[in-house]
Amino acid sequence: MSFSTLALIPLLPLLAAAVIPLMKSGKQAAGVAIGALLGSCGIAIWAFYKTWILKIVFPPFSQNWLTIGGTEINFGFILDPLTSAMAAMVTFVGSLIFIYSAGYMAKDKRMARFFCYLSLFASGMLGVVLANSLILFFMCWEIVGVASYLLISFWNHKPQAAAAGKKAFIVTRIGDMGFLIGILLVFKSTGTLDFYTTENNGMLQILPIGTAFGFKITAVISFLLFVGAIGKSGQLPLHVWLPDAMEGPTPVSALIHAATMVAAGVFLVARTHPIFQDGGMLPLVAWVGAITALVAAFIALGQYDLKRILAYSTVSQLGLMMVGIGVAGVSVGMFHLLTHAFFKALLFLGAGSIIHGCHEEQDIRKMGGLAKPMPLTTIAYLCGTLALVAFPFTSGFFSKDEILAGAWANNQPVFWIAALASLMTAVYMTRQCMYVFPGVHRGNNEPHESQGIMTIPLLILSIFALGLGALVRNSLLETLPGFPAKHETIVITVSIAVALGGIALGVLIYRGRALGQAIDPLALKPFEQKFWFDELYEATVGRLWTLFIIFSEQLNALLVFIRDLTVELTSRIGTGFAIGGDRKLIDSLAFDGLCNRIRCASRSATRVQNGFLPGYLRLIALGAVLLGALVLWTS
Amino acid sequence: MNLLGAGILKGMAVTLKNFIGSYFDKERLNTLEYMWQNDKSLPKRAGDYPKEEGEQLRPTTTVTNYSRNFPMLLHDDGEPMDTIRCVACQICERECPPQCIYIEKSDDKKERPGGKPQFYPATFDIDVSVCMSCQICVEVCPFDAIVMNSQFELSTPDRFNGLLLKRGDLLKSNQYYHKIHPEEAADRDKRIADDKAAKEAKKKAAEAAKEAKKKAAEAKAKSEAEANSKEESKDPSEPPQTSTEHNKEENTE
Amino acid sequence: MTVTLHHYLILASVLFCIGLLGALSRRNAIVVLFSVEIMLNAANLNFIAFWRFGNNPELLHGPLFTLFTIAVAAAEVALGLALVIAVYRHFRSVDLESLNTLKEE
């Protein structure tokens, strides 16, 4: 596995992104994109095989990109179990989603552009995964951000989509600001930005010591990096952009807002786990994750848009991953991340085919009775739901169980919050299923099953969603770093109870109801209004912003005043000097005067050079004479 | 093959052949060496040159019949002064551009065979040194009295009156003219003969015309007499027209 | 009194100065050219004089050197005249004073 083959993984989609705009037909573009991603997927799986099965440890490959003042900034790739797992997952899920979106976007005129952005996103994501230096990580992080913005506001003729894109971009930028400051701090303290170097003086190998702003430096760094993760993964304060991001086409949501991009934040924390550990920030991570999970779960209950419900479930699941990493280390977090990627992608694609089937209808109140017309989609959707709800022995169950076990071992309150969140997850998922599948179709035109190209990836994903957990569990827990706790009986019972209880509760509430017209019992006001977070921000940030504008205008006025004052003062002094000193002293007396004198002197000199040839000859002869005289008289 | 410079050698050979040839066969030398004549042996006056007609000083190169030199007067057969053609009308004297002819008319007329008596030139001088042999006098002479002679040996030591040819020197007979310029002489005689014939014919015609007119006049007189007698009997309205027509008719007759 | 080296040297310098006078004061370019010729010949005279009165004439330095100067002078005159003709074609005059386009404005 040399550096160049590794580099191919992110490069292939990038090349595809570069070539696709030249293509005219969407179909061709799709083919190229899919081909490129399949290529990198092959390499990724081969790398996965080498690192996981053959357990070869690869040294970090790093290439010097830039040297500024002695310090080398170099790009590099790291191939260890964590990255190979993530790369394999991203490429595999990505390919399936690409194939799915080839069918989904077939009718759209700007399909080529869509696939160009998708390949760009894929290359960015793979860059993030493989990056060995923080700078490359950050750059790919930004590429992913841009791609998500482009994809969200893909249907830019819809104003909300454009607004959603902007919102997503700005909110993630706020997170990235923290991340950037974190990077600078790391660079200042450790002097290098590489995670691992052969001389193992990488930033993760030699942890910086000392304090900054009163806290431990690693704490500060990890906090700042965590802020970046919150922004990107949509944790509590900065989660508002994720639900609105549903404006983009469904495969986008599936790829970006389920499987990969949001996972980037979690991956960042996983990658820089030693710093978090050293800085003692893990409990904070856990708490933020738990609260986000709970709140998101409650909001999801109040939502009527199919994709919004899934969005909020993603937010809560990410919270759980953060809890996983916070309490039980990288392995547990990554386990849940991997499994979540599969079943959440499945759910989103399923939602996509449902919407496609109901002729672009997204409101669950207008759906219903889809089981019969769309059997395949329904089956896949149900598998996804089971996995999400952590029905026993599905992959979701294993990963969530690990988290709960870890939480139980280290942090009791977080355990209970997480359990409650899981319960809520089960409830809103069953609510959603009850709305969509049983009963009579409330929409105005007959739903129809999507064609093969969309349903096949669904089936593949559903297989993984169910089986992956058991398959991968123990090998993953050993290879990845982390401290998974033992499973007490109480943890197992609680998790099973939570899962089944939630389903039962949901079925109970929504069973016989005439869904659609009456108000939803659980859709309480605050849930539906998403705890008024947007309004809150609107109120605070917006007003703050205007306050800031007013303040800056005042400041500007003041500065202008000061500038005019100084200008006036200096001009007056200047003229004083100009008239007095310059004109009198210099012009007439010293400089110009001198120039005039020189000029008239030179004019008399030019008279010699007046093109009068005989004159020249005479001067030469005269010179000779003088020289002769001089020589004779002196000798 | 064309050897370089072969042209020059061929040329040189030709000139060499000429050079040597000229010494051996005399006909090559086409320029006769002109006999040198001592001044004293030259005749004093141009006219003194032998008068026998046609006899040159020396059989010089044949004189072609187109050579012209100075004019001469012609006279028909018989005694020169009686049959001289020139009637001293002095047209040639007037026309001569260099004015080299001087004529004095005789005061009495001389009988001319077959013609009425005419004047004759008492003196007829041509100054040969002035004459430029332009032949204008020959063209203007109505009586073919003066033609061009081809004798050129007229050099005399005396430039002034030596070169003045008098009437006696100029007068030559028609046979001599025929000898030196046969074609031209023949043309000229034929033309004279034709003119004479034409004149007689005209004279005859004139007489015939006169008799015819006399006869016509008599016939007319008779017819008018009868006509007058008829007119008294007819109306007098149209007398003027008939008279004008009558005149016209008469003229055209 | 026999003719000594000094006679020739003085004669040569007189001729040289006549040539210089011509070059300096004449207006016509061609006259300047052949006054330069006069100067060159004066120099040649010097060479031969030194060779004749010098102490080892068998080296023949004098005549050799004059040969070379004569050749160079001939070449120089040819070129000088060619240039004068070229100048004349352009300026329509060989009068040195009219050729003053080099003048500093």
Added chain:
Amino acid sequence: MNEVTAFWILAAIAVIGALFAIRKRNLVHGVFSLLVFFAGLAGLFLLLLAEFIAVVQILVYAGAVGILILFAIMLTDRVTGKDAFRVTSRGSFWGTIIAASVFLVLLLPTIQEIPQVDNPSNSEEIVKQSTVKALGKKLIHPYVITLEILALLLTAALIGAVTAAQGGHPAKKKISIE
């Protein structure tokens, strides 16, 4: 005795020739007096027993250069110089002053410096040595390089002269500076 008179005659011829050459108003007269000057110089060379140089002087200068200058005069204007045109250039007075000063300041003192040499090696010996064959040998043996360079110089100069005099492409329209 006759050698001294010869020297004075020839010197007089040379000086008068040179003076007329630069003084004459009519250029052609000037050139002919220049030729007289060259002939005078050739005579002086003969006096100095440089026989071959005298002949070459006549051949090159009196023959070729004279004709060359005449041709040049023919090709340019103002030959007779009869018109009331000033012969000398402005400030020619300074010219004479400088020429005279060059003579007095530069040349006379240097001549004074040179020792008076009056017993030249006898003429027979020189005549025997300075035969044309000897000159030829010298030219070939020690000075062959200078000879070659001289040949090169002459060809280059003459080719240059031809191109300069020929002037540009005849088809080009001549621009004349008014």
Added chain:
Amino acid sequence: MNWELIKDILLATVPLLVIFPTMFALTTWVERKALARIQNRIGPNKVGVPMSRYGGKLSLFGLGQPAADGIKMLFKENIVPTGADRLFHLLAPILSLIPAMLVLCFLPLNFPWLTDEQNSVKAFMLDGAVIFFFAITGLNTLAVFMAGWASRNKYSLLGGMRAIAQMVSYEIPLVLSAVVVVMTVGSLNAGEIAKSQDGWNWFVFSPWGLAAFIIFFIASLAETNRSPFDLPEAESEIIAGYFTEYSGFKFALFFLGEYIAMFAISGLAVTLFLGAGDGPGAEAYPSLKVIWFLAKICVLIGIMIWLRGTLPRLRVDQLMSFAWKFLMPLSILNIFITGFAWHAENNNEEYGFTIKAIIWTASLLILYLTAKGLDKVNRANIKPRTYQYGE
């Protein structure tokens, strides 16, 4: 005054002044007679002594003609055009005569009454005689120019220019062909050249010598404006070129100068190529040398007159291209051939006759082929005349 010197000088120069002018007079007569004969006419025979008593005339076969011309020239009115440079108008004919005369006295005539040790003769045995010849003939061009310029009329100036151009361009082949002889003899002295050709081994009997002689002869024709090259003084061209304005005695001087130049050049040709003064009886009776020398000169003059009778005049451009593009390259080639031939001959005497034959054939062949080649090149762009209006 040391009379000895004066006597020697007179002895050396006066014969020249006697012999050559008389030869000049005779040549004019011979020329007119010969030309006449060539053109199938007799030639001047009218001038004679009038014998009044016999009534005839002593015709003297036209021998009186030159005398008559001379007298005529003397009494002709001596016209000088207005505005002409009177001084140079007079000087030109004299200047054209002087170089011709000067060249004569340096010819190796070895008069019987002059013994070598007389210092006047020694003076004439100039070391660089050949170079001296060419220097002096160079002056001739000057005289032509002076004549052309001094007579203040455009035609004579143009004629003068043409003559100069012709003389200058033919000087080069002249000198180069002379170089060949100087090269083999090894000295420029005319006497030595003459001595080296004694005993019938004249240079003309060697291949390169023959070629050089032909080139020299043609060039000498051009130098003296004779026969095919007499463009400058051709009446039909520019009215007798540079001596249009000359009449009377000055014209006679030009005429004399031209003929003396002819003698001088042919004398030079004889010394260089035809073994000056060397003839059958030369060794036995040295005084015969002069006779042979003059005889050979007369032969050359004869040939010149003969040429004058046959060849038409050359146009200016043909004349120039003939010199520059034909004669000069040939003469340069000839110098190379001489070098090779001379070395080939000297290095292997033992082969004797065969080497001579080989040299002869080889050099002549090369010369002839190059001549043909040059001719073809020069003739390359001469296309048959196209008539604009004719048929």
